Amino acid sequence: MKLIFYGACREVTGSNILLEAGGKKILLDCGFFQGSRLAEERNFEPFAYDPSTIDCVIICHAHLDHSGRLPKLYKEGFRGTVYATAPTKELARLVLFDTEKLMSEEARRSGGKVLFSQADIDGVMELFETIGYGESLEIAREVKLTLKNAGHILGSAVAIIEGEGKTLVYTSDLGNSPSELLEPPDTTSAADYAICESTYGGRTHEDIAKRHEKLNAIIENTVRQNGVLMIPTFAIERTQELLHDIEHFCQTENCEVPKLYLDSPLAQKVTQVFEKYPEFLNGKVRSAHDKDIFGLEQVTMTRTVEESQQIDGAPNPKVIIAGSGMLNGGRILFHLQKYIEDAKNTLLIVGYQAAGTLGRRLLDGDSKVKIFGKNFAVRANILTIGSYSAHADNPQMINWLSKIRGIKKVFLVHGEGSEAMSLAKSIKTKLALSALIPQMGEEYNLVES
Numbered sequence: 016m017k018l019i020f021y022g023a024c025r026e027v028t029g030s031n032i033l034l035e036a037g038g039k040k041i042l043l044d045c046g047f048f049q050g051s052r053l054a055e056e057r058n059f060e061p062f063a064y065d066p067s068t069i070d071c072v073i074i075c076h077a078h079l080d081h082s083g084r085l086p087k088l089y090k091e092g093f094r095g096t097v098y099a100t101a102p103t104k105e106l107a108r109l110v111l112f113d114t115e116k117l118m119s120e121e122a123r124r125s126g127g128k129v130l131f132s133q134a135d136i137d138g139v140m141e142l143f144e145t146i147g148y149g150e151s152l153e154i155a156r157e158v159k160l161t162l163k164n165a166g167h168i169l170g171s172a173v174a175i176i177e178g179e180g181k182t183l184v185y186t187s188d189l190g191n192s193p194s195e196l197l198e199p200p201d202t203t204s205a206a207d208y209a210i211c212e213s214t215y216g217g218r219t220h221e222d223i224a225k226r227h228e229k230l231n232a233i234i235e236n237t238v239r240q241n242g243v244l245m246i247p248t249f250a251i252e253r254t255q256e257l258l259h260d261i262e263h264f265c266q267t268e269n270c271e272v273p274k275l276y277l278d279s280p281l282a283q284k285v286t287q288v289f290e291k292y293p294e295f296l297n298g299k300v301r302s303a304h305d306k307d308i309f310g311l312e313q314v315t316m317t318r319t320v321e322e323s324q325q326i327d328g329a330p331n332p333k334v335i336i337a338g339s340g341m342l343n344g345g346r347i348l349f350h351l352q353k354y355i356e357d358a359k360n361t362l363l364i365v366g367y368q369a370a371g372t373l374g375r376r377l378l379d380g381d382s383k384v385k386i387f388g389k390n391f392a393v394r395a396n397i398l399t400i401g402s403y404s405a406h407a408d409n410p411q412m413i414n415w416l417s418k419i420r421g422i423k424k425v426f427l428v429h430g431e432g433s434e435a436m437s438l439a440k441s442i443k444t445k446l447a448l449s450a451l452i453p454q455m456g457e458e459y460n461l462v463e464s
């Protein structure tokens with residue numbers, strides 16, 4: 016077995032690892048690089064390998080930074096098989112079409128480039144073969160793939176690859192548990208090598224139980240101030256968790272509930288996929304709610320641009336949930352430029368903000384920001400609830416790894432340098448294992464035990 020790391024090296028986006036096993040070339044994820052722009056320049060650079068020589072791709076979950084370059088791979092000659100769970104296939108399709116649309120709009124507005132076409136998405140979707148949790152498939156001669164629940168987003172998987180006398184486990188993104196909607200990540204009993212994410216490698220999340228309290232206080236404050244609460248979200252999982260939590264708020268708090276808008280056609284479609292696959296949700300959610308898990312009855316869904324613009328004319332107080340999650344595009348920016356200069360409004364950040372994004376700058380306390388080329392003074396409250404993270408923190412990752420017998424080496428990806436380094440240190444002190452943090456393009460031969 017040989018591994019070459021081609022993405023998410025000392026950063027959190029662009030996941031892409033080439034595994035050579037059983038004489039085949041297997042890709043683990045094929046994601047977008049994301050930064051200040053949706054389609055970063057690096058996505059346009061040629062792959063470091065010839066896409067037509069790739070035999071298969073394992074897409075562990077549908078987030079853009081894990082699936083976004085699949086249509087480009089197809090465009091440049093890939094015709095192998097894409098392995099994923101059924102929800103990942105459906106969600107990836109939605110995410111890819113949405114991305115193509117946003118890229119095309121940006122290209123029309125400012126002359127940017129488009130990475131792939133709708134036909135490329137259709138083409139690569141034809142290559143999917145779905146696989147359930149716990150099922151095993153032979154993906155190369157005497158090389159077996161098993162997917163297990165990663166507890167990160169709907170359909171997310173940890174990939175276990177056995178071949179050439181070795182076992183490799185790849186977390187892709189490992190969930191933060193307990194999750195309101197998903198079962199905790201599955202563990203695996205033994206592996207020789209582990210590739211782990213390290214997004215929050217050096218940190219411990221705040222107590223998940225405090226989340227409802229905090230969210231309720233923020234909503235109540237918005238009502239009291241007659242303000243606007245803007246929540247930039249990732250369309251998958253975070254939106255559904257928020258809807259589920261706000262539904263809980265509406266049921267338990269005896270106060271005025273502000274008007275709630277879900278201003279994201281993508282998030283609306285994603286929510287339908289969640290409703291289609293209840294078996295991928297946790298038992299608690301399934302047993303507590305027969306229907307309307309997400310309280311959709313009280314949510315106003317805005318589809319067209321005109322409907323989105325009408326939100327601004329609606330009376331306060333109101334809550335607006337819109338993309339993109341890191342404020343590097345999407346409808347949230349139109350609301351932000353309208354509301355950011357008023358101190359009675361709030362921007363609530365509930366997800367990871369990559370370096371270089373507007374979300375990161377706001378979180379870091381910048382008092383002036385540029386939106387669509389115009390300057391704005393930041394007067395709205397910028398708040399964050401960390402426990403919405405969909406990623407395991409340091410103690411969770413150490414605990415997950417501690418259950419796996421026989422690990423010889425750990426590779427850390429999908430984390431900024433300092434986070435990966437902190438996790439490497441903990442892995443060494445707490446588990447007595449050596450952890451490497453690969454550089455872009457670095458190659459490792461996995462030797463037999």
Ligand SMILES: [Zn+2]
Pocket residue numbers: 076078081167188
């Ligand atoms: Zn993810």
